[in-house]
Amino acid sequence: MDLRLTEAQSRLQKDIRAFLESMKKKEEYPFTNDSLQLVFSPEFSQKLAEKGWIGIAWPKEFGGQGAGYLERCIILEELLKSGAPVGYHYLADRQVGPGIIHFGSDFLKNEFLQKMLNAxxxxxxxxxxxxAGSDLAACETSAVEEGDYFILNGQKTWTSHGHSADYGWGLMRTSFDSKTPRHNAFSEILINMKTPGITIRPVINMVGLHSFNEVFFDNVKIHKKYLIGKKGNGFRQIMTNLVYERATIDRLIQNYSAKEALFEYAKNTEKDGVPLSKDPIIRDSLAKLEVEFQVGRKYIYYVTTLLDDGKIPDYEAAIGKNFCTLFEAKLSDLATNIMGLHGLIMPDSPKALFKGIVAESYLMSPSYTLQGGSVEILKNIIAKRGLKLSLK
Ligand SMILES: Cc1cc2nc3c(=O)[nH]c(=O)nc-3n(C[C@H](O)[C@H](O)[C@H](O)COP(=O)(O)OP(=O)(O)OC[C@H]3O[C@@H](n4cnc5c(N)ncnc54)[C@H](O)[C@@H]3O)c2cc1C
Incomplete structure (x- = not known):
């Protein structure tokens, strides 16, 4: 395994950096902390699409560039480090597109892949x-067959971007026979979020922002052509889908701007006439933090090479997400400790340093370790599939 970038990959990295620099200068699009969760800009995503930077890892036969997940990782790393508004397209690029390529019918491929590539x-x-969160097999939202349609009833929650997305990738219970094994009772269905019978209610997070929602289904009628893959195979499909969700660098750099803020603060803030960065304890903490950041980054690059080799790296992705989201939480914690009261001032205050991103990131950080599988669930995967520590 060679983790050095090829000439073409280095060129790609330079191109995306230059593009982001010019976009930032124009000030047309909102660049911010945690842009995955919070910022939705179809126009910005369309600029990336014009460059061919959405779906770069998808096979050419499906309209992608046939490059690799390493190339995707290079692009995403630069996008997130700069705080670019990627909310509109990132789920399509990261897991919905690959999910449809793996499991979708020709109808779904024709209907959605090109639109995703065009943002x-x-x-x-x-x-x-x-x-039902960690234990998705406890989901109850039902999809009952009626002629050519499924009729959906029930409730989903914590739906990021549910209020702004066009379609939802839903895990629905399609078998109600108690003899059916739990994991064969589910199917995946693509759901137009404007379908009559869907009600979306905002859930405001601790930072005071709206990214989550509750979504209610009341006799929602969806044509069977929107079934993804096979009926009853939804649970297995979702496990593949979650590997794509976990095997990416977004899990390390959601709050990258807090890291930059912390280092700048330590260099430019004095205590008793001496910069904080000269304090041996602070130097030690910052150096340790950087070690963990670099280890996490290299590990994620390694996991993307497994995807490029055609593997579904389930426990490797679990190790990466576990390590990297704990890093993000540690970063927020250290930043608020070192910055003291400055680290607690929220973005809406005129006194906030670095636009309040450290306080915001501190409040967001418990969620980093939960979304896409909590640390405990990931440890179970590592123990079971990586270390073969069976419970039977
Ligand atoms: C920022 C964010 C965005 C999200 N976006 C979405 C989204 O768009 N769509 C969506 O469907 N969901 C989304 N979620 C929900 C997320 O997937 C769930 O929060 C997660 O799966 C955990 O489920 P839960 O919250 O119900 O916690 P629970 O499953 O109730 O877990 C509570 C605690 O118990 C622990 N635990 C549970 N089971 C075990 C076990 N077997 N062994 C050891 N410990 C265990 C967990 O680790 C956790 O600490 C999002 C969550 C966050 C934080």
Whole structure:
């Protein structure tokens, strides 16, 4: 395994950096902390699409560039480090597109892949429910067959971008026979979020921002052509889908701007006439933080090479997400400790340093370790599939 970038990959990195620099200068699009969760800009996503930077890793036969997940990682790393508004397209690029390529019918491929590549359609994930998060096999939202349609009833929750996405990728219970094994009882369905019978209610997070939603289904009628893959295979499909969600660098750099803020603060803030960066304890903490950042970054690059080798790196992705989201939480914690009261001032205050991103990131950080599989669930995957520590 060679993790050095090829000439073409280095060129790609330079190109995306130059592009982002010019976009930032124009000040037409909102660049911010945690842009994955918070900022939705179809126009910005369309600029990336024009460059061919959405779906770069998808095979050419499906309209992608046939490059690699390493190339995708290079692009995403630069986008997120700069705080670019990627919310509109990132789910399509990261997991909905690959999910349709793996499991979707020709109808779904024709209907959606090109639109995703052009940034003309956006998605949300309808998995979690009030009584089913880590244990998705406890989902109750039902899809009952009626002629050519499924009739959906129930509730999803924590749906990021549910209020702005065009379609939802839903995990629905399609078998109600108690003899059916739990994991064969589910199917995946693509759901137009404007279908009559869908009600979306905002859930405001601790930072005071609206990214989550509750989504209610009341006799929602969806044509069977929107079934993804095979009926009853939804649970297995979703496990592949979650590997794409976990195997990416977004899990390391969602709050990258807090890291930059912390280092700048330590260099430019004095205590008793001496910069904080000369304090041996602070130097030690910052150096340790950087070690973890670099280890996480290299590990994610390694996991993307496994995807490029055609593998579905389930426990490797679990290791990466586990390590990297704990890093993000540690970064927020250290930044608020070192910055003291400055680290607690929220973005809406005129006294906030670095636009309040450290306080915001501190409040967001518990969620980093939960979304896409909590640290405990990931450790279970590592123990079971990586270390073969069976419970039977
Ligand atoms: C920022 C953010 C965005 C999200 N976006 C979406 C979205 O778009 N769509 C969507 O469907 N969901 C979304 N979620 C929900 C997310 O997938 C769930 O929060 C996650 O799966 C955990 O489920 P839960 O919250 O119900 O917690 P629970 O499953 O109730 O877990 C609570 C605690 O118990 C622990 N635990 C549970 N089971 C075990 C076990 N077997 N062994 C050891 N410990 C265990 C967990 O680790 C956790 O600490 C999002 C969450 C966050 C934080």
């Amino acid at each position: 003309q359609v956006s998605f949300c994930l309808l998995f979690s429910e009030p009584n």
